[in-house]
Amino acid sequence: MEQVAWQLVVILIMQGLSREIALKAALLTEGVWATPEALAGLGILFKEQNHGLFGWDFEDHEEELLPDDFRLPLGTVVQFRKNGRSPYSVQKHGDVLVLEKNGEALTEVFWLDRPEYYSRATSDGKPMVKVAQIGGEDSFFVCYNNFCSHWSDGRQCLFCNLVPTISRYRSVLGRKQFDHIGEVAAAAFEEGAANHVLLTGGCFPGENETEIVVDILDSIRKQTGLRRIPGCVLASPPKRLEEIEELYEAGIDGVGYSLEIWDERLFNGICPGKAESPGREWFLETFDKAVEVFGRGNVFCAFVTGIEPQETLLEGVEYMAERGVYSLAFVWSPAPGSKLAGHRTPTVEWYLEAVSKMVDSFEKHNLPDSPNHCYRCDGNTLFHDEARLRAENLSLNRP
Ligand code: SF4
Known part of the structure; x- marks a missing residue:
């Protein structure tokens, strides 16, 4: 009897999770807005956007404080765009935040708690929140360079709004000192507030990115006391493949590179x-070496999904999975400041089909669970949520 009751609970959770994934896909592709009453407490009790890297909103919002992300009842984390x-809005009814579609209540939602260190300053007086932010519910996020050399000659990726975002909002420090990053990580x-780290930045003109990242990792290890750092450095492919070993030796457990688009001709045009x-070609060589050094499941390829056809995207995901690489598949936002601003994403159904096939690829090649990035780390991917749903399904069928 107890076994049946437990199975019913798991079925309900699975149905709920399945609905949450579809809702998340809709919220990421349609965006959302919130009433002033619903936004009360942001920047004090609840975590606000700080535009640490790109802007993901479909429209600029100048001084208006908005949530970075929010949580659905079964734990799915959704980026606020x-x-x-949008037909979707967050309204306050009494003490409860309610997500509505065209005025019809869909579910309760929850803003995320604001980390205490957001109100603190480094030992020399810099606001800690301008150095590093929390992505989702547990990812210590640092953009170590809010500039990218591809912008200086107009050859930036067509979906990128890095440079307009920093100049519009000026909410973070453009370059951060290594010891500040370590100090904020310790806090x-x-x-x-953090279980993982995610370090990234735009391309460096004439500087050695690996040396910079190694110094940051040293500072994080020294000041947190961590022997190895759970998380991922999302870097540009290095000039020398040996630099990947230097990164591993500096204590980070995962590494990734943003190829963005798999189809070669589209890659040439979009990036x-x-x-x-x-x-x-150098990207592909870099992935092979990275798996050799970091091991299967600890290497990531970031793709921006929704720009290229599903067929070629999935070819790329399969190619990577076969080699032990996870695809960190972000749901594209045609955001202001990017050359693709104002375009439309594919449909919710497109994303649900794509993410299901992606996770099929991960399973087919037995990618081990990644301890370096999880469904709580950010709200702009769907594959962790799909994998979580399948794990619940497995637990249901377990004797
Ligand atoms: S490499 Fe492309 S996506 Fe990354 S910061 Fe530069 S222009 Fe933007």
Whole structure:
């Protein structure tokens, strides 16, 4: 009897999770808005956007404080992408935040708690929140360079709004000192706001990115006391493949590279700067070496999904999975400041089909669970949620 009751609970959770994934796909592709009453407490009790890297909203919002992300009842984390014309909105009813579609209540939602360190300053007085932010519910996020050399000659990726975002909002420090990053990491891990790290930045003109990242990792390890750092460095492919070993030795457990688009001709057109330097072939060599050094399941390839056809995207995901690489598949936002601003994403059904096939690829090649990035780390991917749903399904069928 108890076994049956437990199975019913798991079925309900699975149905709920399945609905949450579809809802998340709709919210990421349609955007959402919130009433002033619903936004009360942001920046004080609840975590606000700080535009640490790109802007993901469908429209600029100047001084208006908005949530970075929010949680659905079964734990699915959703990035908040403002769109004043979306049918989805968050309204406050009494003490409860309710997600509505065209005025019809769908579910309760929850803003995420604001980490305590967001109100603190580094030892020399810099606001800690301008150095590093929390992605989702547990990812210590640092953009170590809010500039990218591909912007200087107009060869930026067509979906990218890195440079307009930093100049519009000026909410974070463009370049951060290594010791500040370590100090803020110590504060974040100590208060339990972080379980993982994600370090990334735009391409460096004439500087050695690996040396910079190694110094940052040294500072994080020294100041947090961590022997190895759970998380991922999402970097540009290095000039020398030996630099990947240097990164591993500096204590990070995962590494990734943003190829963005799999189809070669589309890659050349959509990422002209990257296609020229370092070039697609060098990306592919870098992934092979990274798996050799970091091991299967600890290497990530970031794809922006929804720009290229599903067929070629899935070819790329399969190619990567076969080699032990996870695809970190972000749901594209045609955001202001990017050359593709105002375009439309594919449908919710397109994303649900794509993510299901992606996770099929991960399973087919037995990618081990990644301890370096999880469904709580950010709200702009769907594959962790799909994998979580399948894990619940497995537990239901277990004798
Ligand atoms: S490499 Fe492309 S996506 Fe990354 S910061 Fe530069 S232009 Fe933007």
